Amino acid sequence: MSTPKRICIIGSGNWGSVIAKIVGNNVKDNGNFVTEVKMYVYEEMINGRKLTEILNTDHENVKYLPGHKIPENVIAIADPKEAAKDADILVWVLPHQFVRGICKALAGSVKKDCIAISLIKGLDISEKGLDLISNVIREQLGIECSVLMGANIAPEVANENYCEATIGCKNREMGLLLKSMVQTPYFRIVVIDDEHTVELCGALKNIVAVGAGFVDGLGYGDNTKAAVIRLGLMEMVKFAETFYPGSKMDTFLESCGVADLVTTCYSGRNRRIAEQVVKTGKDIKTLEKELLNGQSLQGPPTAAEVNTMLCQKNMEEKYPLFTAVHKICKGELKPIAFIDCLKNHPEHLDDDMPSPAQL
Ligand SMILES: NC(=O)c1ccc[n+]([C@@H]2O[C@H](COP(=O)([O-])OP(=O)(O)OC[C@H]3O[C@@H](n4cnc5c(N)ncnc54)[C@H](O)[C@@H]3O)[C@@H](O)[C@H]2O)c1
Numbered sequence: 001m002s003t004p005k006r007i008c009i010i011g012s013g014n015w016g017s018v019i020a021k022i023v024g025n026n027v028k029d030n031g032n033f034v035t036e037v038k039m040y041v042y043e044e045m046i047n048g049r050k051l052t053e054i055l056n057t058d059h060e061n062v063k064y065l066p067g068h069k070i071p072e073n074v075i076a077i078a079d080p081k082e083a084a085k086d087a088d089i090l091v092w093v094l095p096h097q098f099v100r101g102i103c104k105a106l107a108g109s110v111k112k113d114c115i116a117i118s119l120i121k122g123l124d125i126s127e128k129g130l131d132l133i134s135n136v137i138r139e140q141l142g143i144e145c146s147v148l149m150g151a152n153i154a155p156e157v158a159n160e161n162y163c164e165a166t167i168g169c170k171n172r173e174m175g176l177l178l179k180s181m182v183q184t185p186y187f188r189i190v191v192i193d194d195e196h197t198v199e200l201c202g203a204l205k206n207i208v209a210v211g212a213g214f215v216d217g218l219g220y221g222d223n224t225k226a227a228v229i230r231l232g233l234m235e236m237v238k239f240a241e242t243f244y245p246g247s248k249m250d251t252f253l254e255s256c257g258v259a260d261l262v263t264t265c266y267s268g269r270n271r272r273i274a275e276q277v278v279k280t281g282k283d284i285k286t287l288e289k290e291l292l293n294g295q296s297l298q299g300p301p302t303a304a305e306v307n308t309m310l311c312q313k314n315m316e317e318k319y320p321l322f323t324a325v326h327k328i329c330k331g332e333l334k335p336i337a338f339i340d341c342l343k344n345h346p347e348h349l350d351d352d353m354p355s356p357a358q359l
């Protein structure tokens with residue numbers, strides 16, 4: 001049997017805290033892993049106490065996952081380098097906006113044979129163009145990186161309601177090791193090798209969820225939302241086929257695909273804030289601050305990142321739903337324009353029929 005692996009969780013938000021609970025409990029009776037799990041925590045003061053101190057004494061993330069105990073073998077550390085220095089496995093679970101900063105802090109200091117798994121739903125944009133977050137981790141740290149995505153609204157998983165997730169990992173043995181780190185009787189994992197598509201599903205569904213929130217805010221009901229989900233899924237598939245040739249369509253049938261799209265469009269934070277944008281007329285940043293208590297939306301920045309790339313390639317019109325979501329988030333279009341976007345989607349344009357706008 002190989003030496004037990006040391007785990008470090010990079011992130012301690014809403015999902016990060018649920019994963020800390022799962023991993024902390026799983027390692028206790030699993031000889032594959034060292035029982036102590038370190039967790040990088042972005043330090044902040046809560047009622048005069050440091051969040052790391054609260055986590056290490058009360059074993060609860062009172063800000064990001066109140067009401068749930070995190071096992072005592074999970075140790076909160078405010079310095080990412082200190083938290084990750086001995087790790088054999090890095091579990092990345094931060095809002096994607098912060099990944100490059102933490103990679104920079106860790107560069108050159110992680111173990112050479114360390115591996116990573118990213119639970120982060122988002123994309124990266126740099127002067128080199130649009131990229132997967134797992135690629136940023138691979139390149140910045142020089143390590144392998146798998147992904148885990150699924151229909152996993154964090155508070156529901158924290159309550160141990162049954163759900164599923166998908167690990168994307170090209171190396172089967174590594175995938176099964178990672179599965180043993182996170183699987184529980186209520187959190188069932190399927191390992192597949194199509195890691196790029198798994199990650200794309202997790203990132204792109206957040207854009208669609210913002211669109212679902214707009215139609216909820218407009219009071220259009222579930223048939224319209226189903227259309228958003230269908231047209232959004234078609235753009236997700238087209239995006240994967242166009243920019244990641246070799247993507248497998250079966251992957252969209254895993255938890256990371258249709259299942260996550262549906263749950264996010266009904267219950268996620270992206271949906272909720274987008275609905276409020278329409279109902280209150282406030283902008284996304286204001287609502288994020290007012291309603292999410294420090295949690296972070298991934299849909300609007302992902303829509304912006306995708307849009308930057310589509311503009312560079314002159315392909316905005318080929319992804320009208322992604323484009324409309326971005327423009328509404330930026331205040332360049334009114335939310336009601338989203339309905340026109342659905343009506344005039346290329347899916348509905350028949351060569352010998354007038355478009356709804358012409359009728
Ligand atoms: N919450 C969910 O239901 C859920 C479920 C599945 C996947 N995810 C994905 O997991 C990832 C993490 O989401 P989450 O819900 O754990 O986070 P979150 O939305 O709760 O984000 C807040 C976290 O960001 C940290 N933070 C704030 N500023 C920071 C900085 N400058 N540097 C580093 N960290 C900083 C905060 O301390 C906190 O830990 C996201 O990509 C999300 O899409 C979330």
Ligand SMILES: O=P(O)(O)OC[C@H](O)CO
Nearest residue numbers: 150151152153268269270
């Ligand atoms: O709350 P959201 O919209 O960030 O979505 C959370 C998860 O990604 C759902 O699987």
